[in-house]
Amino acid sequence: CESYAKCFNILKTECFKLNLCCSPEYIFADFELSNHLGALKVLLKDVFSIWGKHGGVTFKIWDYRDQTEIGLFLKNIFGLPLLNQEDVENCIIEDFISIMPKHEKLNEFMDYIIENYIDSGAKFPISMWAEMNSSSERTTNVCESFHSKYNSLFYTHHPDIYTFLEILKKIQIDTKIAIRTATQTTKKPKGSTCKKITYIEDNIKQFKNNKISRFDFVKRMAFKHQPI
CATH class of the missing domain: 1.20.5 (Single alpha-helices involved in coiled-coils or other helix-helix interfaces)
Known part of the structure; x- marks a missing residue:
């Protein structure tokens, strides 16, 4: 801290x-x-x-990509961050728990999810990760890209101070250029990103108009909101 x-x-x-x-x-x-x-x-x-990749690590007990009963159950949980905050707890209790496959480890997993992400005293409360919108700002890809580039500039685990400072200066110059470019131009999202946003917006509209159920909405969102 x-x-x-x-x-x-x-x-x-x-x-x-x-x-x-x-x-x-x-x-x-x-x-x-x-x-x-x-x-x-x-x-x-x-x-x-950001729920996605963290959730993927949490699910390492099973592969959520498996087309098994447990795999499909876990896959649907990735749709929860797209719900309104006030709907998340009811969805867990009424939709997930009611169809949860019987398995001791799965019971432990759901207890962990509820204790750490759902309960009022959770470390990561619902208000921290759930929001019904089509924003594409739900990954840490930018941070990971920066760290990947930063690490690639070093050729040893313990560089001397002069090399370290020169690399920091280069990173600073590149960052300033990127910031200046961002303020002068408008970056258009990729075609795949636009399609994903449109898909999410369409399903949000259907859910709000009561054309699909809460759980159907979550399952559809899970399809578009899984970690790689």
Whole structure:
């Protein structure tokens, strides 16, 4: 928590030097509690977490891609983040628990999900990860891309300080160019992303108009919201 808090404080200080206000409306982060606590301590903002890939790791007991009864059951859980927050708990109890295959490990898994993501005192409460919208900002791909590029610039696990500083300078230059380009141009989403957004928006409309049930909506969203 303290390490993240220090990073956010440095960010605020640097923004202040540039006469900028570091006050994001939302902060998107992975499911790392110390990250959330650091952001809340310094920035005092809502932190919205990414469910997809974290959920994929959680499901390692079974392969959710299996076309088995348990595999299909697990796959549907990926649709929960697209529900309205007030619908999530009822969906778990009324839709999932009622059809859950009988298996001791699956019982333990669902207890874990409820304790950590559903209950009022959960580490990652529903308000942190559920929202009914078609936003494509539900992955940590940008962060992972940055880390991949950053790591590729080092040829040893323990570079000397001069090499390390030169790489940081290069990263800083590339970042400034990317920020400047982003403010001057509007990046259009890829065709596949546009189709996914349209699909989600269409199903949200059907659900709100009572043309499909809550569980049908979740199953359809799960189809489009699975980790790779």
